[in-house]
Amino acid sequence: MIALLLAASVVAVTFDDLPNLDSDLPAATQRVITTKLLDQIKSTGVPVIGFVNEDKLDDDDTSPLTQWLDAGADLGNHTYSHLDLDHATAAQYEEDVLHGEELTRPLVESRGKKLQWFRHPYLDTGNTIETRNEVDAFLAAHGYRVAPVTIDDSEWIYDMAYDHAPWWKRAALRRSYIRYMERRFVFAEEMSRLVFKRNIAQILLLHASALNADTFPRLVAMMRRRGYRFVTIDEATLDDAYATPEVWQAFVRDAYHSPTVVWGRDVNLLLAGLSEAILTADATTGPLKRCFLMKLISRKPITAAGRKPTITLVTRRRS
Ligand SMILES: [Zn+2]
Numbered sequence: 001m002i003a004l005l006l007a008a009s010v011v012a013v014t015f016d017d018l019p020n021l022d023s024d025l026p027a028a029t030q031r032v033i034t035t036k037l038l039d040q041i042k043s044t045g046v047p048v049i050g051f052v053n054e055d056k057l058d059d060d061d062t063s064p065l066t067q068w069l070d071a072g073a074d075l076g077n078h079t080y081s082h083l084d085l086d087h088a089t090a091a092q093y094e095e096d097v098l099h100g101e102e103l104t105r106p107l108v109e110s111r112g113k114k115l116q117w118f119r120h121p122y123l124d125t126g127n128t129i130e131t132r133n134e135v136d137a138f139l140a141a142h143g144y145r146v147a148p149v150t151i152d153d154s155e156w157i158y159d160m161a162y163d164h165a166p167w168w169k170r171a172a173l174r175r176s177y178i179r180y181m182e183r184r185f186v187f188a189e190e191m192s193r194l195v196f197k198r199n200i201a202q203i204l205l206l207h208a209s210a211l212n213a214d215t216f217p218r219l220v221a222m223m224r225r226r227g228y229r230f231v232t233i234d235e236a237t238l239d240d241a242y243a244t245p246e247v248w249q250a251f252v253r254d255a256y257h258s259p260t261v262v263w264g265r266d267v268n269l270l271l272a273g274l275s276e277a278i279l280t281a282d283a284t285t286g287p288l289k290r291c292f293l294m295k296l297i298s299r300k301p302i303t304a305a306g307r308k309p310t311i312t313l314v315t316r317r318r319s
Contacts, residue, residue: 011202011228012236014147016078016119018050019057019064021159021207023082027058034064037213038071044220046230050208051078051119051147052104062103074232075108076117076147077101086124090134097139117233118144123152147233148242150192151204153184159209174215182222189226201231201239 015037019030041048050068052075057064068075080100085093101115108115118139126132139146158177165173185202192200206212212219223230236242 009199009202009227009229010231010236010239011151011204011223012231012233013046013048013204013206014119014149014233015048015050015206015208015212016121017056017082017156018052018068018075018078018208021156021209022163023053023056025058027061027063030058030064031067033210033213034067034208036210037208037216038067038073040213040216041073042071044217046220047072047074047232049074049076049117049147049233051076051117052100053078053080053082053121054100054103055081057103060103062107065104065107069107069111069113074113074117075104075115076119077104077115077144078119079121082121084122084124085120085126085131085135086122090126090131090138093135094138097142097144114143116143116145117147119147119149123149145237148203148237149205150200150202151184151188153181153205155181155205155211156207156209159207159211162209162211162214170214174211174218177211177215178218178222181219182226185223185226196241200241201236202228203233203236 020033025033050073052065054060065075077097077100079093079096081096083093083096088096097118105115126135136146155177158173158180162170162173162177188202189199192198192202206219220230240247
């Protein structure tokens with residue numbers, strides 16, 4: 001947690017549409033692309049998660065998913081048929097979510113892992129707030145967390161062009177792709193600074209494709225050049241930017257402790273609790289406790305036995 005807070009820039013890499021972006025590939029071709037992509041991912045040591053559409057598995061052959069798990073990747077649910085919530089009822093969608101975990105869940109759990117991440121196809125969360133709220137509640141009730149995306153680059157257009165390009169055009173496409181992706185990073189970083197005044201933990205959306213199999217180390221080199229360290233989606237979402245609406249609401253008039261500061265959410269909540277305790281200490285437990293609490297969160301570093309503090313908790317009294 002502390003390491004995450006101190007890092008300049010972090011990114012979580014996610015892949016959608018497993019086993020492969022192209023839904024019509026035979027199992028043998030799926031395996032070839034999957035093997036190459038996972039070999040490249042493993043060579044970089046980058047942690048990844050892949051979101052599965054089970055209807056793309058050829059004859060329910062789960063071997064591509066086993067390959068992802070063997071490579072150390074996490075898996076998430078992306079609905080069975082890549083259903084668009086903007087064009088389906090909540091009931092149809094929920095059925096597709098459950099259908100989409102029938103093969104993946106036992107595979108993931110057989111590795112001692114949890115199937116906990118869900119990503120909406122097309123990132124569509126419904127046409128009405130009621131639909132979104134209903135599906136959100138359904139997902140939460142089934143133990144799912146919605147996987148956010150901050151760098152949604154429509155890179156699948158490049159993927160498809162690459163699949164159909166003659167071999168002599170492919171090298172130029174690969175170079176163009178890396179340049180394009182770097183521009184998407186620049187854009188995401190600018191948006192992040194505009195909204196949060198800092199570069200939040202970014203979450204990159206890619207697809208399981210031949211293009212990414214052929215370029216992944218170069219993509220990783222580009223991100224490293226920009227100062228990124230690679231984290232899991234679990235770690236990235238510890239960033240305050242992904243705090244729940246309730247947390248944001250709690251700090252709406254408190255810019256100092258709000259989720260826009262670099263502190264971790266847990267630290268903010270701790271400070272908020274301590275501040276509240278100070279405000280009520282006089283009336284309930286007397287000045288001694290108030291004095292203790294003020295010391296605990298004073299602007300001066302907390303020192304003990306001459307040791308330098310590793311972290312300084314600061315706050316200010318609310319008026
Ligand atoms: Zn998708």
